[in-house]
Each structure stands twice: as C-alpha cells, then as structure tokens.
Amino acid sequence: MITEFAFWFIVFMTVISAGTVVLSNQLVYSAVALLFTLFGVAGLYVFLWADFIAGVQILVYVGGILVLIIFGIMLTNRITSVRLSQTNVQQGVGAVVLIWLFIFLSMVITKTPWLTRPAVEPIGTTAGVGTLLLTKYLLPFEVISVLLLGALIGAAVLSRKEN
Amino acid sequence: MDQLNNYLFVAAILFSLGVFGVVTRRNGIAVLMGVELILNAANINFIAFSRFGATAAGNINLDGHVFGLLVIVLAAAEAAVALAIIINIYNNMNTINVDEASSLKQ
Numbered sequence: 409m410i411t412e413f414a415f416w417f418i419v420f421m422t423v424i425s426a427g428t429v430v431l432s433n434q435l436v437y438s439a440v441a442l443l444f445t446l447f448g449v450a451g452l453y454v455f456l457w458a459d460f461i462a463g464v465q466i467l468v469y470v471g472g473i474l475v476l477i478i479f480g481i482m483l484t485n486r487i488t489s490v491r492l493s494q495t496n497v498q499q500g501v502g503a504v505v506l507i508w509l510f511i512f513l514s515m516v517i518t519k520t521p522w523l524t525r526p527a528v529e530p531i532g533t534t535a536g537v538g539t540l541l542l543t544k545y546l547l548p549f550e551v552i553s554v555l556l557l558g559a560l561i562g563a564a565v566l567s568r569k570e571n
Numbered sequence: 572m573d574q575l576n577n578y579l580f581v582a583a584i585l586f587s588l589g590v591f592g593v594v595t596r597r598n599g600i601a602v603l604m605g606v607e608l609i610l611n612a613a614n615i616n617f618i619a620f621s622r623f624g625a626t627a628a629g630n631i632n633l634d635g636h637v638f639g640l641l642v643i644v645l646a647a648a649e650a651a652v653a654l655a656i657i658i659n660i661y662n663n664m665n666t667i668n669v670d671e672a673s674s675l676k677q
Binding site: 555 | 572579580581583586588589590591592594595596600601603607614615621625634639640641643644646648649651652655657658661
C-alpha cells in the first residue's frame with residue numbers, strides 16, 4: 409500500500425516536473441525542475457530493482473550534468489538584457505507533434521503483447537553489472553572510456569580562450 | 572507498480588515532452604535539457620525491460636543495466652561538449668538562440 413502510494417507519487421512528480429522543464433519561461437526554473445525529474449527517474453530505477461543504476465543516475469546526472477547546465481545558464485545569461493520569450497513560433501506545431509507522438513507510442517505500448525517473465529528480486533545488482541562490464545561487454549566498456557577521454561579533451565579545447 | 576506498461580507510459584510521456592522541448596525551445600541550453608529528457612526516457616525503457624524480461628532461471632536480465640550505464644556515460648560526454656560549444660557560440664555571437672546562431676563561421 410505505502411509502496412504503491414510512493415510509486416504513483418514518484419510518477420506524478422517526474423511527469424509534472426518534466427512538463428515544467430519544457431514549458432517554464434525562466435531557464436533557472438527549468439533547471440530546478442530537471443533536478444526533480446532526474447530524482448524521480450532514479451526513484452523509478454529503485455522500483456525496478458536497479459540500485460546501482462539509481463546511484464549512478466544521482467551521482468552523474470544530478471551531481472555532474474545538472475551542475476554543468478546551471479553553470480552554462482549562469483555564464484550565458486545577461487542580467488541586464490531584456491527578457492525574451494523562451495519559445496519559438498513553432499509551439500503549435502510542436503504541441504501537435506507531442507500529442508501525435510504520445511498517441512502513437514501509447515498504441516504501440518498497449519497493442520504489443522510483451523513477453524514478460526516473473527523474476528525474483530536480486531540482493532544487489534552491482535556485482536552482476538561489474539562482472540558483465542568486464543566479461544561480455546569489455547569492448548564497449550573500453551570504447552566508452554576512450555570516448556570519455558575524447559570528450560574531455562574536446563570540451564577543454566573548445567572552451568579554451570584563443571590566443 | 573508491478574506492471575510493465577506503467578513504466579513504458581512514463582517513458583513515453585518523458586520522450587514526447589523531450590521532443591517538444593527540443594523543437595520549441597530557442598535557448599540552446601533548454602534544447603540540451605530536452606535531449607536529457609529523451610535519454611532518460613530511453614533509459615527507463617532499458618531498465619524496465621531488463622526487470623520484466625527475466626532469464627529462464629528467474630534472475631533479472633542485467634544486460635539492460637549495462638546499456639543504461641553506457642547511456643548515462645554518453646549523456647555526460649554529450650552535455651560537456653554541448654555546453655562548451657554553447658559557451659563558445661555565446662562568446663562569438665553574443666546569443667545562444669539556436670535560430671539566430673545559424674552560421675558556421677563569423
């Protein structure tokens with residue numbers, strides 16, 4: 409009962425704050441709403457028994473990406489500038505695309521007979537994920553570490569002052 | 572709570588909202604936030620299918636977790652590079668409106 413209530417609370421928090429992210433006129437409000445969306449998604453991971461991914465989500469998204477985004481907002485927002493509208497003229501078309509896309513995805517979700525199988529709740533997933541990363545998925549793991557290094561160097565080169 | 576469709580619907584809502592944000596926002600950073608919503612929606616699907624599509628022994632399928640982990644790492648790399656580009660555009664053109672910043676060279 410209490411877990412059911414917590415689940416629906418997390419679902420509604422995620423969806424409402426995601427709506428705020430795309431609809432708010434103030435960019436800082438969007439960033440704060442994104443915080444709640446990311447926490448809500450981490451909560452959904454906990455309900456899906458993915459404890460390690462939930463921790464990584466909070467560490468990387470909330471602790472890293474969101475801080476980066478807020479830094480970007482502070483560096484590019486002129487306080488003295490006149491406040492412009494945050495959305496372009498395509499909002500009507502965008503809303504049509506949004507509704508059409510959601511209806512399409514809902515039909516796919518409801519009409520497909522998903523093959524599910526009951527599972528027992530694991531004690532922890534960290535050991536399993538680590539084993540998979542170093543055996544079956546060793547090549548993607550190494551490739552993504554090289555990609556992270558490339559992104560690091562690329563971001564440093566791009567944001568450096570030219571002299 | 573134990574229904575696969577609930578999670579898929581949440582992911583569908585997040586994905587649609589993310590696409591809406593990407594196509595309607597004019598600020599580059601807001602577009603980036605829309606992309607993050609889309610990536611999160613995909614990740615919910617990965618983790619949900621890994622939870623509900625168990626192996627024959629009744630254990631949950633951890634391959635989806637590995638995919639989710641890789642998506643999170645890619646999102647971090649993408650955010651770092653995108654913000655570096657946005658700050659560069661702001662320094663050069665004094666705007667981060669993605670409709671105005673349409674030229675590759677000054």
